[in-house]
Amino acid sequence: MQAWQVHENGEPSEVMRLADVEQPTPGDGQVLLKVRAANINFPDVLMCRGHYQVRPPLPFTPGVEICGETEDGRRVIANPALPYGGFAQHAVADAAALLPAPDSLDDAEAAALHIGYQTGWFALHRRAGLEAGETLLVHAAAGGVGSAAVQLGKAAGATVIGVVGGPEKAAVARELGCDVVIDRRTEDVVAAVKEATGGRGADVVFDPVGGDAYTQSTKVVAFEGRIVVVGFASGTIPTPALNHALVKNYSVLGLHWGLYNTKNPKLVQHCHEQLVDLAARGAVKPLISERVPLADAAAAVQRVGDGVTTGRVVVVPEGTEAAA
Known part of the structure; x- marks a missing residue:
């Protein structure tokens, strides 16, 4: 072969x-x-x-x-x-x-x-407890994992802000259903998020990028918000300032989806059932x-x-x- x-x-x-x-x-x-x-x-x-x-x-x-x-x-x-x-x-x-x-x-x-949508589902629901009516910020919203998080966020009833790099990816993010799209190459991400949320910030941040994206996340996360660290596509692993998390009352959550395959495989099966149902209803594709x-x-x-x-x-x- x-x-x-x-x-x-x-x-x-x-x-x-x-x-x-x-x-x-x-x-x-x-x-x-x-x-x-x-x-x-x-x-x-x-x-x-x-x-x-x-x-x-x-x-x-x-x-x-x-x-x-x-x-x-x-x-x-x-x-x-x-x-x-x-x-x-x-x-x-x-x-x-x-x-x-x-x-x-x-x-x-x-x-x-499988992997992208399971990652998105575990990040948003298992780790961050995303609720309907909350605001979700997705970095790299037009990418493989980001696009899954956008669809899952919309299916959960959240307002979704997508951050992308370039006009082509911005168009894709809009087609995916993002309520607000920010092009990090031409816009100030922090200012744009604050404007879109009336200064409140995002309740949940989905970050597969790290680096500058994580720094931006800490500046726009809302009171009692949750930043879910999914990966470091930028190649730069941040070093969080925990005093900042303390004074702003936000949480930094890690997600290594692969661990669930050994630690709690029944949750992976449960997630798959949820995803199959969402796909059958056309909520995710x-x-x-x-x-x-x-x-x-x-x-x-x-x-x-x-x-x-x-x-x-x-x-x-x-x-x-x-x-x-």
């Missing part, structure tokens, strides 16, 4: 190599899956660079989220068991963690429903900006790493079905 492999760490376009390899053999408790679609996530970029908290042994195949098909024909969502990731024609996954793919979504959309063939996966992963994409970029291996 064909699979992309990383033999050394570096930029995805430089270290990912497409090769003919042996089909992986499932271990105990694992199943072999035909890859119908593989969603590109920022952790795939970080793993190529050797910067992710999970470091699979070299060589490995990236691709942490797929819509696959079991040998008995079931259509499922899975996180492949590394080093046999999803940027390949076949992958392996833990049988106990397989989730049914929603009938309301095609393969590419189903592949993109993964934004797929590109569907690329397997041969173009390395370039696509690089684009995600460079921050020039919107929504989700999904790899569709040749010979599989994924509605356009």
